[in-house]
Amino acid sequence: MQYLMQFGIIALFYYAGEILNSLIPLPVPSTIYGLALLFISLCTGVVKLSQVEDAASFLLSMMPIMFAPSGVGLLTIVPILKDSWVGIVVTSVVTTFTTLLITGHTCQLLQKLQRSKKL
Amino acid sequence: MTEFFSIITSSIFFGILLTIGTFRIGQWIVKKTGIKAFNPLLTSIILTIAFLLLFKVDYEDYNKGASYISALLGPATVALAVPLYKQVNLLKKNLVLILISVTAGAVSAVAGVYLMSKLFSLQPEIFYSIMPKSVTAAIALGITEEAGGIGVLTLFAITVTGMTGSTCALGACKLFGIHDRMAVGLSMGTCAHAIGTSVALERGELEGAMSSLAIVVAGFVTVFIAPFIVYV
Incomplete structure (x- = not known):
């Protein structure tokens, strides 16, 4: 459950990034907005490290596999x-x-x- | 037989399990042979393509499930804020150094693509498409669109770059005499975007943090210089 809440917080920042991306007419991808927002929130203490750390390291550890589908997409x-x-x-x-x-x-x-x- | 097969492939778990399974085989090969160059990601892609071709499965059927795995890439990129935050002091202390190194790398990437395109006499349209190939996909596609390139070619070049980075970059660092942990991290992120960063993270948290920072800086630098290159 704890993992799910942590994932929820990270997903929330990504979601906020997507909204910013569609509102601001700059070629900045939503992930960069999300990354910047989460970074600022961590620095200012709005989000505590312990609130996202476990889910973040889980996501980062499985990052390589996330590129597989787009690699397979080259087939098309x-x-x-x-x-x-x-x-x-x-x-x-x-x-x-x-x-x-x-x-x-x-x-x-x-x-x-x-x-x-x-x- | 075909009816049975279509039942198997119509489930979203087909794509998910095929991706995880082939990746697991890739990891197993690395463990058995001890050769890091057998990149699990590359193995996974090759085995999956072979499987789809052999059993005549549509890419769409595979991607129905596999797209759930790629969807995690967004939150995972956002999660890069965590290693970045953990290294915030080092980051502040070396901010100028980081900015200069990554800018130099990003400019050299675009210049390198320009020179090589001339060498291969590639069409301008193709050059515009592969110019941002060292940048993370989301930014690169934006640049390609602005420059009037072809998005799928950008994705192709990004994937080839990422594959090269994840299989050879750590070895290349050794070969080129790049030993400093910060330098390794910055190089990985600048030359091979998020795929390079995932390899850098495996080497250490400092490398991972530097690499994720490099993705952001390199992305912005390339966005900024791309219009100049196009109009030259």
């Missing part, structure tokens, strides 16, 4: 992909690595700079 767009799929796949794979490389090293470089300034 095979005709659209025709001859462009090779380019799309190679582009997606290569840029995943370049993005990883640049983000990670920018972060580590900045940390190094910060440290050397402090010394």
Whole structure:
């Protein structure tokens, strides 16, 4: 029961996010509104960590499986992909690595700079 | 036989159980072989597609149940606020560093897609569709729509990116010399959105929090730079 109430609170924030998404004409998805609202509520103490923690970690632990149905959905767009799929796949794979490389090293470089300034 | 089969597939629990079952097999393979690259998600997708094709089950029949699993993705994304909140002090202390790193990554993602599209001489329409592929699906689809791309191609590129991220990103971090926990988390979220974040969470709460923050920042940065790229 406790789990269900916690899930209810999280779902409520998601629902609020969906409403904001339809009211505000910005390309911001409902999940981001919901995430921001829950984060602010936790910071201000409106929602206590213990009120959502268990359900949140349960949801987060099963997050990978939630992507499976949309992956299977690729089956339905095979005709659209025709001859462009090779380019799309190679582009997606290569840029995943370049993005990883640049983000990670920018972060580590900045940390190094910060440290050397402090010394 | 076909009548019997249609009874099986018409239940919403068919899609739900097929998804959970194939995912379980994926986890079992990782455990047996000890090879992390056999991603349970990828195994689940491949086995499910094989099953549907082999037994000639309509995607709609499968998705009747499976859509309940994908529906949880909304609340799960909102739940990312929890690890983010737990790391709030670290977040405040490193805010500038986080913003700069993720912005650099997000800009490089769009620039990389641009260069590669030129290399493969992809149509502008296809470029617009795959430009936001490192961003979380909900934001990416909004960008594609604004730019005049094709939504399903965006989803395809996002899924390929996510698969690459979840199977290879942790190994790639090691290979590229990205060791710092914060750097790993930020990279995972910036390069492979929520799928990368789910892997980052498995590595640790700090990585997960950084990764979820990176999703948000990368999303906003990409929303902001996309119109400029389109009009150039």
